[in-house]
Amino acid sequence: xxxxxxxxxxxxxxxxxxxxxxxxxxxxxxxxxxxxxxxxxxxxxxxxxxxxxxxxxxxxxxxxxxxxxxxxxxxxxxxxxxxxxxxxxxxxxxxxxxxxxxxxxxxxxxxxxxxxxxxxxxxxxxxxxxxxxxxxxxxxxxxxxxxxxxxxxxxxxxxxxxxxxxxxxxxxxxxxxxxxxxxxxxxxxxxxxxxxxxxxxxxxx
Numbered sequence: 001x002x003x004x005x006x007x008x009x010x011x012x013x014x015x016x017x018x019x020x021x022x023x024x025x026x027x028x029x030x031x032x033x034x035x036x037x038x039x040x041x042x043x044x045x046x047x048x049x050x051x052x053x054x055x056x057x058x059x060x061x062x063x064x065x066x067x068x069x070x071x072x073x074x075x076x077x078x079x080x081x082x083x084x085x086x087x088x089x090x091x092x093x094x095x096x097x098x099x100x101x102x103x104x105x106x107x108x109x110x111x112x113x114x115x116x117x118x119x120x121x122x123x124x125x126x127x128x129x130x131x132x133x134x135x136x137x138x139x140x141x142x143x144x145x146x147x148x149x150x151x152x153x154x155x156x157x158x159x160x161x162x163x164x165x166x167x168x169x170x171x172x173x174x175x176x177x178x179x180x181x182x183x184x185x186x187x188x189x190x191x192x193x194x195x196x197x198x199x200x201x202x203x204x205x
Contacts, residue, residue: 002027003057005047007034008199011107011164012067013054018160019071022194023078035115068095071157080157090151094158105132106165109172130173137179144181148188155192163189168198
């Protein structure tokens with residue numbers, strides 16, 4: 001069976017859980033607590049030398065890391081990845097945007113507020129992270145004002161990738177009231193068949 005190494009509070013891991021649920025693919029869930037350094041052990045580094053989750057181990061034992069690469073792998077030949085060349089490139093465009101212009105700001109702000117103490121010196125970067133996050137949300141708002149989904153007018157892994165941290169952006173101190181198109185898009189994603197919620201507490205053993 002497919003095995004997913006993940007951390008319950010990770011939006012990057014949630015992307016993979018959401019797509020697998022929507023594809024109906026079963027998997028074994030293995031939690032690795034990133035806060036406690038469980039992805040830095042020699043055993044885990046054999047799966048991903050970069051020491052990050054999520055990682056999937058395929059049925060033949062092959063590991064695959066990086067959340068958006070995992071999305072692309074499982075979406076191949078499914079409705080969740082455009083079939084045409086330009087559509088696939090545009091999906092990749094949004095995946096790169098998510099990792100370069102969105103996740104480093106929205107996700108980091110969320111991490112700082114959820115997993116650090118108020119006097120932690122890392123909190124000094126919060127304002128800068130929020131500024132970058134709002135810029136990314138502005139890009140999404142303008143695009144979604146004219147499009148129901150991010151690519152080709154239909155739900156795809158581009159939406160999954162950006163939904164993951166956008167829908168919990170309030171936990172990073174972001175206020176979405178000024179982004180009505182983003183909020184309407186969030187509702188459309190949540191209405192998709194097979195939708196599952198993000199884990200906000202550890203799964204029961």
